[in-house]
Amino acid sequence: MKANTTQIGRSMPRLEARAKVTGNTEYTHHLKLPGMLYGKIFRSTVAHGRIRSIDVSAARALEGVHSVITGQDILALVPEPYFGPAFLDQPVLALEKVRYVGEAVAVVLASDPHVAESAVQLIDAQYDELPAVFDEIEAMTSEAIVHDVLKPSGTFPDLKHLVGRKNTNIALDYHLKHGNAEKAFAEADHVFEHTFKTQQVMHTPLEPMVSAAEPGDQRLTIYTASQSPSFVRLEIARLLGWQESQVRVKVAHLGGGFGAKLYIKLEALVAVLALLTRRPVKIALTMEEQFYTITKHPTTFRIKSGVNKDGRIIARRCDVWWNGGAYADIGPRVTQKSGFTSGGPYDIENIDIESFALYTNRPPSGALRGFGIPQLVWAYESHTDIIARELGMDTLAIRRKNILREGRPQATGTPMRSAEIELVLERVAARMKWDQPFDRGSGTIRRGRGLAIGYKAVVAPTTSTAMVTIAADGSCILAMSTVDMGQGSDTTMAQIVAEIMDIPAERVRVLNPDTDVTPYDMATLGSRSTYHMGNAVKLASEDARDKLLAMAMDLDLPPETTPVPELFRRKYGMQAGTVVGFGSFVPPYAPPDKTNGQSENITPFWMIGGTGVELAVDTETGHVRIERMINVVDCGTPLNPAIVETQLSGAAIMQIGFSMQEKMELDAGQVTNASFADYKIPGFHDIPPVFENEMVDAHQPGAPFGAKGVGESATFSVSPAIANAIHDAIGLRLTELPMTPESVYRALRILQNKPVEDE
């Protein structure tokens, strides 16, 4: 091994940067196949209803239309056409019922996409409308039942108790018990209880979802903008009753993902359409259609704490309701895997958590950059601030008093290891000069500051594998199924290979995922790739390197000094041959006890994110101007600091949008602002003028060169830090997102006992 690293910690530019800015990057949207048909989707206009009829005759008769396919047509090919990562609840096209406005009901296929689009307007569907439910709390007891029977996927043992359950919208109930909360509440000096809500928002990748399928001889190739090519292969093979090797999934670069392009989105649809027509079929959604595909969970979180006079939190109860929409997607996993951190990064000896995944008649909810964590931190960090203020304590002091320190048990009982919670908190406070006086503004402009800290456990257990190929001239190819969707994984993984092989990272060629070639990876999600795939890539590189060393020994050549091309020439007599290294990684994990959620090892690593905010509130209009934002994370040792920096900025800016302005507005289940004209994501002028990012000095044991995931960490604490700063500025507590100017202004008027009178 070399003494010094040269490739790790290097802020090298992204490998694909040049191709991207010169317009040479491959995207699935560019794909054209000979004889390809374009599909356009006809969508439900009712939120919940039985399908009485679908009249496609006029559409079918339009010149240029190849065919019109409905759910019934698919049954001939796939008798049970339902998919999903946790529940097999989502039909490829609606069958018998529709469960949300925008659900795919039929598809028109034509060689000309404009013809297909025109024909969609000619389809007439009739529904017998059913009562609908949109609110997660109402869904707990509503008479409107979204799914007649629960259909958890058979592969998960922890979902078995839900099989066949009827007359409920609760897809999953998760419970955690640690200590004796009830007893501790009775003994506490103070008990505080608050309820917080979050709204439905969308991922908004600038590249909308797109998939194509090409039928072959007992084969099917799927081209898709997906974050989970291995899962797509597995799930399509399962739907068709095929072997995995009959399905090939190819993924190009993605124009953003953020959790929107996970599991099955359009892939099952294009697969069955291609097999039914024996033609290549492509479906590319418009930006507007994305609002009807996957979203972020709206939530209600009731949080109750028992606190002693000195500010010590001795008991906590968390009730969280996750609005999963019409199909479960990965929602039940959000309920569980994020659920167990609902109590926050605090050392609380007695804690009860109840977390519910609910079906409603909204567009489905899934994972969105944080896997539910931002919704939780929003509640527990707002709650923490309120408690401090009620007790007359400094809001930093209460956090210091209760912070979960190294070695102490988390709510699951797992002892905290390599989680720099305290350091992150202290770095936020130090950068804000928390102990110094603060300019509080005057007149109609009032200033305030706030901070918040959150944490997340990486999802477990999951597997990554990788393959490193050494050519006879010493150049390297990395084959892996991690998807580079803009987060820079191709570059950082190349840096790992390069470090082991002792070559510049620019010389490592990273293949785009292709399941015929690139080996299995669970998915690119939840900030898991750096650690899991990073380990697999490191193992594969070491395996290749060891094979080269062994080759040198066989040839009686000095292993450390013989150039690699020389090795191959000596072994094969010319520039020939290949060395392949393989790496497979699955971290240790102890599944939680089914009754109380306790585990000795609930996660391979923790992600920590803290945010500090200074802002000004215009008390005449409710406008909030964030003047300074500080994001501090523990991501271990960064492999590429420049890329980490952009991940932090990107995550925080995205969460600023979810905090201040974004909201999918629904009217009877219909999204009324499903376009960029009316759904406004942050623009440049919405970004705080002073924006600081910091990675604390840390090292994650068991991780590749000490690095762990970071794609989500700067989302965690943004919303409550802003709310806490607003409270600091004007004494006003907001409990619902987004914190729009009007919501601030109205709340302020209520606080002043002069509520706005509506006209």
Place this chain on the structure above:
Amino acid sequence: MSPFEIAEPATIADALALLSGDDPDIRPLAGGSALMLMMKSGVFRPTRLVSLRRLDEFTGIAATPEGGIRIGAMTSLAAIEHSSLVKQRAPVIVEAMRRLANVRVRNQACIGGALAHGDPHLDMPPLLAALGAEVTIVGPEGERKVAVADLYVGYYQTVLAGDELIREVSIPSLAGRHTAYQKCTTRSADDWPALGVAVNLRAGKSGISEARIVVGAVAEIPTQLRNVEMILQGRTLDQALLAQAGEAAAAELSPTSDARGSAAYKRQLVKVYVGRAIAAAMDVVAS
């Protein structure tokens, strides 16, 4: 979006002939930034678009001998934003550009389109109306001039006939004028305005001698606040007068609720922003 014909006439006569009359599926195309949104959402499905980009008479920014500016209708908002002439003679327009959508839109959108579109949620109509600008309209009958303040008759409705085009807009001299445009957004900072207030004052030792105040985005068309203008007449600016102007503005308008805010909230915005815009106009001169 379905295929359609796009024509690029080189003369005004050809352009007018291609527009020909009352067919709502045929429209002129300037920058297309607004039209494309309507086409993507299916609100507008053209059979023909008549692009004006080859018409030389529609281009250029020039000084007028009277101290004003003439701007060709096909001038991009970005060109106006970066024009030294506009900066010198009408800095209020340059200032307004900074938060008008974003760089990409300003590079694409043209001043003529921004005026002819008739969308009440735009920044240029109230501002140019307050500045006393007028447009030159060409049509089959020849040319006519209309004040920007008189261009709008209803929601997305202007006095322009289907075969008429705005050729240029002229802004009079603003020498001795105190001007400001205050934009208020409630979603993203670069959103269309929830409210825009344009102020154009003449003031001397004996107070305000002339006032024109036009608000956008609260009604179906840009609205001149005549009561507020009367209140300001002959008065010297102080905090009490600003408050009075704001109250009068809120009383004079009837905002409607929409995605950018409730009627009651918008009334509050009017009250606050009218005062702020008047103050800003006076500050510009004071400095």
